Amino acid sequence: MMNALREPQRIAVLGGTSDIALATVRELAAPATHVCLVGRSEGSLESAAASLAGTGVTVSTHRGDARDLASHERMLDDVFASEVDIVIVAAGVLVGGDSAEAIDTAVQSLEVNGTGATSWLLRSHARMQAQGHGVLVVLSSFAVARPRPSNWVYGAGKSMLDFAARGLMSRAHDPVEVVLVRPGFVHTKMTAGRAVAPFAVRPQAVARATARAVRAGGNRVVWVPPIVQHVARLLAVLPMSLVRRLDR
């Protein structure tokens, strides 16, 4: 159970090697918090776990693949062996925009960012509903603001997750809180080597804003940095010709 000071006892990270998620865990965790890291590769999970050393938390690692839908319930049985206060849905792969030549890559990314992550979200939500409480932190993206040539495939996947998260927020009397996070460009291993967009931030900035929202309680949409919310509004009304020109 989360205590009066909103300190969680158990956090699960689905997509447990995400830089943003790990930074968020560092912000949210109390010394006695247990962290479940779920991911595909044992090795990356181990180094993610090692990166949390020194924070006082205990860590367990669990194998889980967002694309392997059949494995989701079994994995969540492990994670929800005791009550989970916060689930961070962080599965994500970044692919280029116009993937007309690489349809397989595009579809695979939709399976991770879209179907897989959404399946994790819905299944975690159901379990939290059963336990009567919980916070879902959903890592969406600024990319959902408007399709752009450079990242609409990524945006398509994230849009599915984003929409489902807002769907959960729309429900009345739901004991589960949803914090939907839409960062702009973040310097992470996922974006390494890519052209840096304006208003770029570090994972720690996303983590701090997310932790603030979790502590405040209730359903929240968090844009990081806050200004990208206004950029998104602007982008939504600009003519596509201009969007195309800006998207470079």
Next chain:
Amino acid sequence: MARVALTGWGRTAATLARVERPASPEAVAELVRGCAGPVIARGLGRSYGDCAQTAGGTVIDTTSIHGISGWERGDGVVTCGAGVSLRDLVNQAVPRGWFVPVSPGTSMVTIAGAIAADVHGKNHHRAGSFGAHVRSIDIVDGIGQRRRLLPGTEHFRATVAGMGLTGVIVSAEVALIPVPGAHMRVATRRTADFDETVAALAEADRATYSVAWLDCVATGAGFGRGVVTSGEHAAGTLRGAVLADERIAAPAWVPPGLLNRRTIALFNTAWHRRAPHRRDDEAQSIREFFYPLDAVAGWNRVYGRDGFVQYQFVVPDPALSTLRGILETFTAAGIASFLTVLKRFGAGNDAHLSFPMPGWTLALDIPAGTEGLASHLRWADEQVAGAGGRVYLAKDSRMAPDIVAAMYPQLAQFRESCAQLDPRGVFASDQSRRLRLLRG
């Protein structure tokens, strides 16, 4: 049925649960039989933390189980329904020449809650806690059966101070104390520093009731200054309504941060200055002496949206320096408490999770949004546990499981009783889930 958001008196950590208000023990039994769990009883919601709520489960509000009987016997032993408040009981008892044996800081607690939290009062050094005055408890256990528990038995020891985890208390026999009148004779001493406060409080142990209010903000020479009050029941009239409804109500909305370090400091200084240096034989009503905060309805709202944490701990007599160290550290760190109360406890009892032990207890009310509060309280937990003391579960809203096990060495016996009384494991509160009170 719609779920209701519930919190404790501190207004933190709300969770949703289905709330049922059975009007009889039989209705409670039926409810429990029909629930797969988690289930927890709730009275008037004066516990500060998350002990009378259970996320996603069923909360049994016992305040509709009324009734006080046994006055005709004339021996002061009365049988009360779970939901009888101390206010009801006092109002019926005083005109007959009786009074509740133990009064916590508010009369708005139920008999069942007073037992489940084993509440204490200003007479603890003489009279012990509430459980010492209970002759029998009727509970509905985890399979929906009604049981009568008697003092000296294992299940009684688990149910007193058991935070409602052994079953739903539906009624209890309580032994009242005779009083000569409806008023108190009160002595007040204003003290200049910590040592003087402690000395005055130790001296006040000779009185039936004693307590000290501390200025938690004063530093330097004035550190630990306060106001020590002691009281005796005074002879006189027994007539008149003793405890009426609240006179004023706190506003429904309070700007966040109204109570901050500055305003708390201002209040503390004013409160200290306002007290007389020395006054004896002042006549006070029972309400003024025992339940001063009951004059303001919903006073917990003044802490605003973030709510507050009450931190109450006890350390054994020789560890008074630990208590002083915690207060000094908090004062220096700007962890400001609106109301700080110091009291010397007498002997404890044999209830497994009972809080009082011979020594000194300090209670602090701290806004939950206070910067650095979590780590300071964690540090204080360790100091308290290290000194052989403990933190009061009825006030707790933020401890961790390991430290609680260290503070309450009889936790294993408590769990054993719970397992026998509730083999299905239906009873659980947010607090028991958070602190793993029912399993390690």
